[in-house]
Amino acid sequence: MADQVQVTMRGLQQSDALEARIRERIAKLDALYPELILKCRVVAEQPHHHRHQGGQFVVRMDIAVPGKDIVVNRDHSEDIYVALRDACNAARRQLDQHARLKHRKTHGRRLSRERKSG
Numbered sequence: 762m763a764d765q766v767q768v769t770m771r772g773l774q775q776s777d778a779l780e781a782r783i784r785e786r787i788a789k790l791d792a793l794y795p796e797l798i799l800k801c802r803v804v805a806e807q808p809h810h811h812r813h814q815g816g817q818f819v820v821r822m823d824i825a826v827p828g829k830d831i832v833v834n835r836d837h838s839e840d841i842y843v844a845l846r847d848a849c850n851a852a853r854r855q856l857d858q859h860a861r862l863k864h865r866k867t868h869g870r871r872l873s874r875e876r877k878s879g
Contacts, residue, residue, distance in 0.1 A: 765799065766784060766802075768783050771806035771807070772806050773806065773841070779842075782845065783805065786849045790856060797856060797860060798824055799826060802824075805818070805841060805845065806818070806820075807819075817837075817839065818840065818841040820833075820836075820841070820844040820848040821833065824852060833852045834848070
């Protein structure tokens with residue numbers, strides 16, 4: 762799935778270290794959920810600074826899975842790496858929930874077929 766990962770940085774200087782960390786985190790998600798993640802787009806940005814608004818860094822993840830798109834937004838006021846960690850943790854929770862639902866549906870169909878044929 763490595764060729765299906767798109768990383769974009771907005772308002773940040775291009776950072777090979779940040780891009781490598783993003784790709785590493787996505788690879789870990791892909792290893793946890795093989796064949797579930799079809800495509801992933803990550804946007805790391807530093808929006809314009811506003812004196813009275815929080816969040817100086819934002820990480821957005823759009824993850825395509827069969828039948829659904831998982832979208833995660835996380836912001837952090839001081840550290841882009843913390844925002845990335847939080848976004849990946851939230852994505853992992855959503856992927857886990859999606860995998861459980863998919864398993865339940867598949868398992869339920871299999872049981873109903875077995876009951877009908879049995």
